[in-house]
Ligand SMILES: Nc1ncnc2c1ncn2[C@@H]1O[C@H](COP(=O)(O)OP(=O)(O)O)[C@@H](O)[C@H]1O
């Protein structure tokens with residue numbers, strides 16, 4: 001080779017002017033969208049952006065590292081409840097609360113990752129499934145977490161500036177989703193991501209090349225749980241109200257379905273994945289519709305009947 | 313460094329459910345030399361490698377590397393000490409490119425963690441700088457092994473011989489002091505084998521890497537080995553120079569069998 005290679009191109013996000021153009025167009029349309037679309041669609045976009053975060057994080061675990069989790073609703077719940085409690089009990093600012101909740105979820109991810117070292121395939125699936133269900137049970141029974149009745153989530157605010165409308169939340173949620181997607185993409189291009197992929201393709205070769213299997217397998221669980229935790233915190237803001245049934249194990253199945261449909265081991269697939277497998281799409285729309293209306297009620301400080309009806 | 317200190321195995325034994333896969337094997341490897349292990353299929357050659365790597369824990373014996381017993385260390389610790397290997401049945405990262413496979417070989421020499429790795433955003437960022445530096449190093453290995461064509465291809469679809477070379481390249485990327493090659497020429501045509509002999513010689517001479525080699529190709533073995541250990545049913549039969557091994561009656565009987573193999577090798 002007489003021409004010297006530019007190795008930065010190998011890991012660069014955008015290596016051409018054309019790509020830069022489309023990247024900026026994407027950002028522009030993300031900014032413009034909430035000013036053009038009706039509220040309902042903004043709400044839908046928020047809902048999807050949150051799922052993008054979970055799916056990308058879950059893909060790091062399942063698609064890239066080759067482990068499985070049927071318990072991600074558990075991390076999602078930990079993030080949601082953690083954020084709310086840190087704000088209401090410790091009065092932390094919301095960004096700090098959600099970050100800490102993410103780390104708490106990551107810690108649980110790390111703990112769950114330990115038995116995962118010895119379990120494979122269906123056994124790991126069952127262990128993680130059990131974890132997810134246990135979390136739902138615990139928060140359903142423990143009064144600190146509001147029990148079956150659930151808890152109100154405070155609105156995030158910067159000082160006196162309260163993010164309340166769906167449009168305001170949109171900018172928060174989409175910005176965080178955007179940054180987390182880029183972070184995941186970068187991670188997979190560098191040393192840690194390579195170790196993850198190596199473990200998936202051949203754990204024997206990975207460890208004989210110096211990759212600490214224990215460390216990276218549990219790390220993948222922790223990172224993945226962190227993403228789910230952050231997403232859970234944002235979900236609490238979006239819904240304005242959380243209860244255990246929001247985090248049941250069907251949700252974990254959905255998360256996994258998004259990853260698989262989007263493509264295992266593809267960050268950008270995970271983004272498109274969440275738009276596809278809404279099997280019972282009208283069901284979901286109805287559910288979204290209900291969330292939407294109830295969150296409107298919240299803003300008008302009306303407690304909707306459907307909650308009490310659901311909670312019996 | 314004395315020969316005992318660099319790499320030696322003492323009375324290594326391991327059994328699987330009553331089968332003695334390796335039975336009281338001992339040998340010394342001189343630094344900078346090529347030491348080969350021969351024996352029929354199932355003789356226990358790969359099992360010895362797996363013990364050296366820490367993939368298996370032997371029932372008894374010692375494996376000394378640079379003066380220390382490495383038995384009981386985790387595989388990644390042993391890699392960090394400077395022992396790399398290739399596998400008899402290819403163990404590449406099939407959904408990575410050649411470049412990425414070799415970059416994984418740089419793992420122990422790199423530092424990028426979660427935070428620096430996920431937040432790089434420009435050429436000058438720490439993670440990006442590290443990537444660039446180590447890619448330059450890997451490129452030298454790609455050039456050395458003539459892998460330019462495969463550089464950006466996913467390795468899963470590449471020809472068998474090429475995959476074998478990529479495994480060799482990945483092991484070299486670790487900059488090992490001791491390199492274990494498990495049947496590196498298997499599945500290669502004679503031209504590829506010729507190149508391989510040349511490269512293994514190069515790795516020994518230019519890079520000063522000590523090589524432990526398992527091979528079935530007698531010509532290759534006799535060409536490049538400094539010393540050879542023959543084993544059968546896990547037990548050592550004899551050890552010596554290529555010339556000595558070729559004459560040893562039990563080796564002839566147990567492994568080489570037909571005279572024509574010897575004729576070819578001589
Ligand atoms: N993990 C294992 N479990 C059970 N038996 C094994 C294992 N690894 C190797 N063996 C047995 O040990 C013997 C030696 O195998 P191996 O070292 O692969 O031979 P080779 O000399 O062909 O490389 C064989 O009989 C093989 O079946």
Ligand SMILES: [Mg+2]
Pocket residue numbers: 357358359400
């Ligand atoms: Mg073998």
